[in-house]
Amino acid sequence: MTDYDPKDGLLKPDRPVGIVGYGAYVPRYRLPATEVSRMWKGGTGGTPIDEKAVNGLDEDVVTMSIEAARDALARAQIDPREIRAVWVGSESHPYAVKPSSTIVAEAIGAVPTTQAADWEFACKAGTEAMQAAMGFVGSGMAKYALSIGMDTAQGRPGDALEYTAAAGGAAILIGPGAESVALINGSFSFVTDTPDFWRREHANYPSHGDRFTGEPAYFKHVTGAAERLMELLGTTAADYRWAVFHQPNVKFPERAAKLLGFSKEQIAPGLLSGRIGNTYSGSTMIGLTAILDVAEPGDRILMVSYGSGAGSDAFDLVTTERLAEVRHLAPSTETYIARRTPIDYATYSRYREKLKLN
């Protein structure tokens, strides 16, 4: 049984749980940030990233989640009928009413004996589904539970977010510790009511409170969750081989790492935003998949998501021998990132359906 006091806030089930399979997805198209700056700033000024990933005309959160989930299953090598929950976290579900998760569950062969739900909490909708999956599996109610963070994010044309709002994400299959490629030592959530970013129903684009996006929002919650988790588990930054933080741009996760005592080397493999942009609900989780692609057995990993509104979920993981045996069973995250077709602003406008045809 447990040797911690639940009132301290450590999220750790009685039975060992971990990641038994993972899959990333990044669509093929890239919009260079210089295209946004050419369109709206006359090509002057700096850009927060190099380029962002853009989904094709026939892609949305459902299709992208299906591919990531199939890759996770390919690595886990389990019967999808043993999955008891399919949860999709996103802020760009294709339907306002009709779950993405049931379509994903049907496509991967998990229906009908499964729970299915769509999760929402700005950019941390996927990691809260991971925590719930830990509870499902750790209680013995389910052998496997699938959590997905995936988005096709949109920024208002000309807005600062247009440089970075991107498409992509990851699927993380949670299962018994004994079958894991990475054991989860524990998790911690840190949440307050903070008005940094929002989108009202029927609004196409989000709004943001400029003064609220940095210190009182991202940094307060990311460092708050990470520091408390490390305190509860008795660790310091030096105990981790790798770390990954939510990536709205490149600077924020770099600064969060520095504030917490992590080096640039520790965050390098999981820091993808410079090349794919901010994939919102997908951002932290796809960073984790890129780390799992290169980690060695026994590597300890700190992962911290961030969702506006606001909150962070922190996770402490350690990889197992099984990781090296299964990671080649699906395309690596780097493979998806390397599959790259640059597009100009006009093509981007068509792909993101910014043109009204009638």
Place this chain on the structure above:
Amino acid sequence: MEVSRHWRLNQQRYALVGEVCPNCGVKLFPPRDVCLECEAPAKELYTFTGLGEVFSYTTIYDPPAGFEHNAPYMVALIKLEEGPMVTAQLTDVDFTDVQIGMPVEMVTRKLRTDGAEGMIVYGYKFRPLVGEEVTSG
């Protein structure tokens, strides 16, 4: 569009689920409940690997109603590795890169949407292998 008809086709269309003949082992797609080879009843479900190659192809510039949104696009006859032929759109590919014999893999994508308020129909398409780009590159 008829909602119930699409619902029955979900497994077949999302995941390339067909049938296998218990008598002679032939794989059937689409499912037809009777083996094409030996005429035995064949109702056992089989999920195709989704791997195949381009057998022939054409480019659609003047699409049927409901598909305008995607035009121009390519349609191909795909020979699945298990044997059957399927007709499907190609995606994530430059038209000039498509060749007969090109290895492809199944992906589930949006096929069409029934206007701004109607249902979104998902189904299989094929694209060049993503995994192979690593090993060859």
